[in-house]
Amino acid sequence: MTKRILLYAALVAGAFISVFPYLLVVLTAFKTKAQLNSTEPWLPGLPPTLDNLGQILGGDFPRYILNTLVMTVLLTLGQLVFTTFAAYAFARLNFRGRDVLFWLYVATMMVPSAVTMIPLFLIMRELDLVNTWYGLLAPYILGTPYGIFLMRQFFKGLPAGLEEAARIDGAGPLTVLVRILLPLCKPAIGTLTIITVISSWNSFLWPLIITSGDGTKVITVAIAALKVGIGVDHNLMMAGGLIALVPMVAIFIFFQKYIVRSVVLTGLK
Amino acid sequence: MRRRGSWYAYLFVGPSLLGVVAFLLLPVVIVLVLSFFDWELLSDPSFAGLDNYARLLGDGEAWHSLWVTVLYVALCVPLQTVIALGAAMLLNQRVKGVRFYRSLFVVPWMATPIVLGLVWNWIFDPRDGAINRALSMVGITGPDWLSDSAWAMPAVALVTVWQYSGYNMLFFLAGLQGIPQELYDAAATDGATPRQRFWRLTLPLLNPTMFFVMVTNMIGAFQVFDTVYVMTNGGPSGSTAVLNFTIFETAFRQFDFGYASTLSMLLFVIILVVTLVQVRFFGKRTTYDLS
Numbered sequence: 001m002t003k004r005i006l007l008y009a010a011l012v013a014g015a016f017i018s019v020f021p022y023l024l025v026v027l028t029a030f031k032t033k034a035q036l037n038s039t040e041p042w043l044p045g046l047p048p049t050l051d052n053l054g055q056i057l058g059g060d061f062p063r064y065i066l067n068t069l070v071m072t073v074l075l076t077l078g079q080l081v082f083t084t085f086a087a088y089a090f091a092r093l094n095f096r097g098r099d100v101l102f103w104l105y106v107a108t109m110m111v112p113s114a115v116t117m118i119p120l121f122l123i124m125r126e127l128d129l130v131n132t133w134y135g136l137l138a139p140y141i142l143g144t145p146y147g148i149f150l151m152r153q154f155f156k157g158l159p160a161g162l163e164e165a166a167r168i169d170g171a172g173p174l175t176v177l178v179r180i181l182l183p184l185c186k187p188a189i190g191t192l193t194i195i196t197v198i199s200s201w202n203s204f205l206w207p208l209i210i211t212s213g214d215g216t217k218v219i220t221v222a223i224a225a226l227k228v229g230i231g232v233d234h235n236l237m238m239a240g241g242l243i244a245l246v247p248m249v250a251i252f253i254f255f256q257k258y259i260v261r262s263v264v265l266t267g268l269k
Numbered sequence: 270m271r272r273r274g275s276w277y278a279y280l281f282v283g284p285s286l287l288g289v290v291a292f293l294l295l296p297v298v299i300v301l302v303l304s305f306f307d308w309e310l311l312s313d314p315s316f317a318g319l320d321n322y323a324r325l326l327g328d329g330e331a332w333h334s335l336w337v338t339v340l341y342v343a344l345c346v347p348l349q350t351v352i353a354l355g356a357a358m359l360l361n362q363r364v365k366g367v368r369f370y371r372s373l374f375v376v377p378w379m380a381t382p383i384v385l386g387l388v389w390n391w392i393f394d395p396r397d398g399a400i401n402r403a404l405s406m407v408g409i410t411g412p413d414w415l416s417d418s419a420w421a422m423p424a425v426a427l428v429t430v431w432q433y434s435g436y437n438m439l440f441f442l443a444g445l446q447g448i449p450q451e452l453y454d455a456a457a458t459d460g461a462t463p464r465q466r467f468w469r470l471t472l473p474l475l476n477p478t479m480f481f482v483m484v485t486n487m488i489g490a491f492q493v494f495d496t497v498y499v500m501t502n503g504g505p506s507g508s509t510a511v512l513n514f515t516i517f518e519t520a521f522r523q524f525d526f527g528y529a530s531t532l533s534m535l536l537f538v539i540i541l542v543v544t545l546v547q548v549r550f551f552g553k554r555t556t557y558d559l560s
Contacts, residue, residue, distance in 0.1 A: 010359055015373040018435060020399075021388045022376065042399065082288075085281035095278035101286070108293040109485070110540040112492045112513050115533035118520050119296035119303075142288030146485070153481065173277045191439070198379055204495065224383045234387070241384030248379040253372055 022245070028238040029053065036235060052239035060214060061222060061240065068201060068218040068244075071136060075200040076193060078141035083192065084185075086143055087151030088177050092163065102152070105145040113205060121209055135210045140200070147192055154188040155181065194255045198248055219244050297537070303530035310524040321531035331532060333507060334515040335539070337422065341511055342490040344426035350482060352434040354475075357441030371442070374435040386499025389428050390415065418508035421501055425509050429496050433489075437482050444478030445471070480551040484544060491540045512536045 027044055028036060029052055035045030089095065090102045120139060121130070129135035162184075163176045171179070182189075204220040211217060223240040226233050304321055308314035325331055360371050377385075392399045393414040401411035412420040448471065456466050472479075494513045497503060503510035503518065510518075513536065520529035 007359065007362060007364065011364065011370050014356060014359065015370055017431070018374050018377050021385070021392060021431075022380070024388045024391060025380075025384060082284045086285040089278040089281040093275070093278040093281070095275045095282075098278070101282065104294075105285075105289060107541070108289055108297075110488055110537060110544055111293060111297055112516065112533060112536050112540070113494065115300050115516065115530075115537060116293060116296040117517075118526060118529065119299035120292060122299065123291070123295065139288070139292040142292075143285035145289065145293070148285060149481075153477070173281075187443075191443075202379075202381055204382055220381055220383065223381055227383065227387075237384060237387060241381050244381045244384070245379060249372070249376065252375060252379065256368060256372060 025238045025241050025245070028235055029242045031235060033233075033235060052235045053243070056236060056239045056243060060217075061219070061243070063214065064217050064219045064222040065243070067216060068220075071207075071218060072197055072200040074137055075140050076196045078137075079143055079147055079196045080189065080192065082141075082143035083147040083151055084182070084189070085177075087148045087155055088173075088181065090148065091152045091155030092158075092181075093173060105148055109145050109149070117205065117209055120206075124210060130210060131212050131216065133216060136207060136216055139206065140203075147196065150195075151185075151188060151192060154185065158184055190255050190257075194252060197251055201244070201248060300530045300533050303527055304534050306527045306530075308525075308527040310526060314527070317527065321528050324528065325531055325535065330507070331512075331515065331535070334510050334512045335535070337507070337509065338491060338493075338511045338513075338536075340422055341426055341493060341509075342487065344423065345429050345490045345493075346483070346486050348426075349430045349434045349437060350479075350486060352430065353437035353482065354441050356434060356438040357445055358471075360438065360442060361445045371438075374438055376435070377432045378436040380432075382495040383499050385428070385432070386496065389424075390500060393424050415501055416505050418505045421505060421509050425496055425500055428500065429490070429493065432496070433486070437486065440478050440482050441475065444475045448474050476551065480547075483551070484547055487543055487547065488540055491536065491543070 023042065027042070030048035030050070031039065031045035032049050032051065035049075039045050090098060124130050124135045124138075127135075129138065158181065162180055166176050166180055202220060203218070204224070207216075207218045207221050208224070211221070219240065223237055223244065226237045226240065303314070305317060305319070306314040307317040307320065356374055360367055360374065364370070391397075395401055395411065395413040395416070398411075398414070400414070404411040414420050414424045452470060452474075453466060456470055461469070492513050493511055494517065497509050497511055497514045498517075501509040503514050512532065516529050516532045516536065519525050519532060
């Protein structure tokens with residue numbers, strides 16, 4: 001019994017530590033400027049105001065949310081399709097140069113993002129893609145080494161005999177992948193989807209560098225812009241942060257039934 | 270013998286290869302080339318030979334930056350790995366509402382970095398922040414945290430640990446769920462204590478997951494940028510100026526692209542060496558074959 005109580009105490013403590021900074025986000029988003037200065041940070045401002053959320057949603061923000069949504073959906077679709085194909089080939093097909101190529105992919109994960117940003121920008125400038133959707137999406141839509149690493153580990157964990165029977169029946173690799181392996185991969189795909197959705201939604205440095213107009217502005221950049229205007233508008237920033245967070249939590253809750261039992265990462269062989 | 274389906278394989282890998290070559294390898298080659306040039310954006314690049322590398326050897330600021338990075342990695346990676354593993358074992362129990370708790374533990378990873386930075390700056394505020402208030406309740410006068418050059422780095426590291434522990438927990442959780450219950454039953458029958466079960470069974474069986482988590486965390490920690498950028502901007506007096514941040518400053522504030530490229534090569538080589546050491550270390554460890 002004591003063990004049970006300790007377990008719950010640890011869970012509640014962990015949950016509290018994970019969430020308490022958001023209490024500030026929520027509280028501040030519903031305060032007026034005056035209340036922010038006059039009330040305790042950890043107490044609600046009374047009466048709560050919807051002005052911040054209203055001001056954010058009444059301005060250009062919905063457009064930035066739409067932009068972010070488009071970016072997230074396209075990047076996730078691209079990542080799912082191309083990563084799955086590549087990971088399948090690396091894990092379960094034989095071809096010349098496979099291992100060298102795979103380790104090359106892993107090696108690219110070690111390249112610091114600040115390192116690639118400069119030349120990436122220069123490449124986009126040469127291609128005349130600065131401040132376009134193509135420029136924003138191109139570097140990440142063809143699948144990332146991180147995702148391929150993750151999915152490969154999963155594919156390798158599936159039993160070896162799976163393809164053989166289908167092969168004897170004359171099925172090609174594409175049929176094997178779509179009909180036999182993918183149905184077994186739902187958990188891994190769930191994990192990859194969540195990771196891609198959330199990291200795309202929150203991506204900041206690349207959108208900041210490559211885009212400048214409203215047509216391609218995403219929410220992280222829009223929220224950051226509230227900081228550099230005349231004075232920092234904390235209430236608005238927090239309202240923006242809250243609006244950005246809610247869909248992510250919803251998505252996580254929706255997909256989480258798939259992700260547990262998923263990434264049983266097998267040996268790196 | 271040429272295996273059937275070999276050309277399929279190239280077709281499958283093709284798109285991602287195009288992405289990797291154009292947007293990851295080509296940039297690295299460009300950086301490597303630029304590291305031998307003197308280029309301050311407005312002027313044309315001019316060949317400088319090994320000048321940038323010679324400058325690096327005598328650049329105290331760069332080596333300080335490297336030291337700060339190592340400190341950060343040493344603080345973050347062990348802490349967040351241990352916490353993630355602990356949380357995963359906690360959330361692997363049969364407990365009512367465990368899904369709800371799992372979601373809450375991952376929430377820190379879902380936030381917009383810039384909003385997080387602001388909130389944590391408030392929490393670390395020397396006078397009104399939650400942490401120093403809590404400390405003063407038990408009679409401790411807390412440090413100035415982000416404006417104290419001794420405490421700024423631990424504070425930034427703490428925020429990253431908070432942010433990524435739950436995310437890494439997901440991988441450990443999946444790994445734990447992949448361990449067959451029968452093994453634990455057998456161990457219990459043989460009279461293994463919980464401690465023995467952890468060290469002799471759980472940990473060795475988690476080796477592949479541990480490998481993935483350690484490698485990706487180490488790479489991520491060496492490349493930390495966002496948290497530093499939004500919380501301290503490298504300060505006070507350079508105490509949180511990690512290498513990736515210094516690279517960004519050199520490139521985009523001083524427009525010294527040549528030297529920034531040289532610093533980038535330094536960071537890249539360090540990460541490469543550390544990862545290779547990890548691969549060797551984990552490669553030697555035994556992995557039980559369950560198939």
